[in-house]
Amino acid sequence: MTASALAELVDERSILVCCGPGGVGKTTTAAALALEGARRGRRSVVVTIDPARRLADALGLASLSDTPSLVEGDWPGELWALMLDTESTFDALVAKYAPGPEQAEAILNNRFYRNISGALSGTQEYMAMEKLHELHDEDRFDLVVVDTPPTRNALDFVDAPRRLTRLLDNRIFRLLMLPTRASIKAVNVAAQAFLRTVARVVGAEVVQDAVRFFQAFEGMEDGFRDRAQRVLRLLSDPGTAFVLVAAPRPDVVAEAEFFADKLGDAEIPVAALVVNRMHPRYGREWSGTAGERARTLAGTPLGPLYENLAELHQLADGEEEHVVDLVARLGPAPAVRVPVLPSDVHDLDGLAAVAAHLSGSSDDEPVAVG
């Protein structure tokens, strides 16, 4: 019953953001949700972040680039996929807001600028949101599904636009850009002294790069700030749903709870919870007796069979125990438990199997837990 609630999100929302700790299958979940969209007649696109090679393979694509590629398949809707390229997305933004090609060129060639995408924490997250905004604005897609980078800081993708504008608004560097009028000369001298000290630690050339960057960036802050505001508004739009992806391990659940809390602080509700990799529970009614039989029948041919059943029960019980509080905490949001798959997803059939579990249309009963 709860699984069909996720199908409802796929049917009704225009943006799904898959977030959660690293190593829980976010990328596969995002791709499966987009596929489910296509199967339900929507024109959907999935934005993945640094996927393992096998996702492109699974989608039948030679490679993923930063422009959408059409995935061929037998479904009423459309499925497109692209891989986020943080640098080129950022470059496009710069080109868009620079007053002229020369200024854009000056920025794009600056070493400090080139460092922003690699070194400023949250830039990748921000560009994922930026890409989402761009795709949402195009009329080609009904559903945009975005995967988010594995991050310890749950809010990087909400904080990132603010972080970048804070960097761009930096007072010290703004002061350096002001024309040297007498009235502000004193401040400027102080700023210069400060930079000299910084230069003593990290070297003069890197400071010089930074100063040149801020000079070239002059006048573009407002455009960037407005854009960041629009991206943030889109995240809290009713058409956008956050899907928290987790796995039934204590460390992951703790991180997921932290995530959920942070999203709550930002007044972003979690619309659904997906718990991947749940172990199957065979014959729930024998949970209590399998262990006992494993002991009494040890040494007989039935011993290993009961020992295995008891261990799998213990595993499934433990996993459920980890997950149950998270499910309760997220309250009205539906929770979908996806069984551990025998192997990684290698093709569209594998992805379709995940999609079926997510949407509740899987008839693969023995492994459905919960």
Added chain:
Amino acid sequence: MDPRGFCRQSRLVIVAGKGGVGKTTVSAALARMAARTGLSALVVEVEGKSGLAAAFSAPDLEYDEQVLSPVSDDGMGEVRARTITPDEALVEYLEDHGLRRLSRRLVRTGAVDVVATSTPGIKDILVLGKVKQLERAGAADLIVLDAPAAGHAVRFLMSAQGLLDAVTVGPIRDQAADVLEMLTDPTRCQVVLVTLPEETPVNEVVETAYTLEDKVGLNLGPVVVNGLYPVLDGLDVDPEAAAEALGVSLRPGEAEALRAAAAFRARRQELQAAQVARLAQSLALPQLHLPALFDVEIGLAQVDRLADALAAGVEGLVAVQ
């Protein structure tokens, strides 16, 4: 090789691997293994909350060290732990260099972001610089660094090389040079990679191993394969026939459950064996195998079971050098 000898090969062991492979548990087990041979161990966390403290029923880790398990009368060494986050390391570095006022101003004005952006890797190098200081000072017989998750680990460990290329003079360059010297000296530092017996984690660990060895010149110790299901034999027995032969009565549906569970386990065992073999083929490093824990909570008892398994694996290693 005996576990004490293994722990004495280098003072610093860096535990690295992709998110979710159990790096923190392996770090804890390594520290306990060292402690049981009478050595003192210090676990360093770089990413804040990790669950390490919880496994020892201790409060959350902080920049100041805390004892996770004390010295005991029967010869157990102490296990301590602490965090080193980039911001803390930066402030300490600047204060050590007589730049206390600068550090306050950097943080207050947000210029710390500008500095970090102008010098990629500076935060990583400050964390590693602090680790190097602990290593030089002999803060413990064994220092276990629980590295950031895979992609980040590579960037983290490559920061020294990157900075040497980018910064030509100054104290940060010296710091990077010192860190690189430590990282590439097999008598001071080795890297233990952790993975799971599954396709993607195996691919990633192979790639990480080559990158770290070729690009940074790090010395790789054994690879830890975590989460292996203990192999059960006799899973292909037919439950109904076996029950009849034994005169045991099965309840309705029980045979199906036993059969389905056995099929699941057999498939899992087969897949993990294939991945372990593939790892051995792709990476010429000895493997240490750790069992999957079916327990609900990870506590000291579970960490010690893994420490036992690690020690057993280490006993089987042949000493090189």
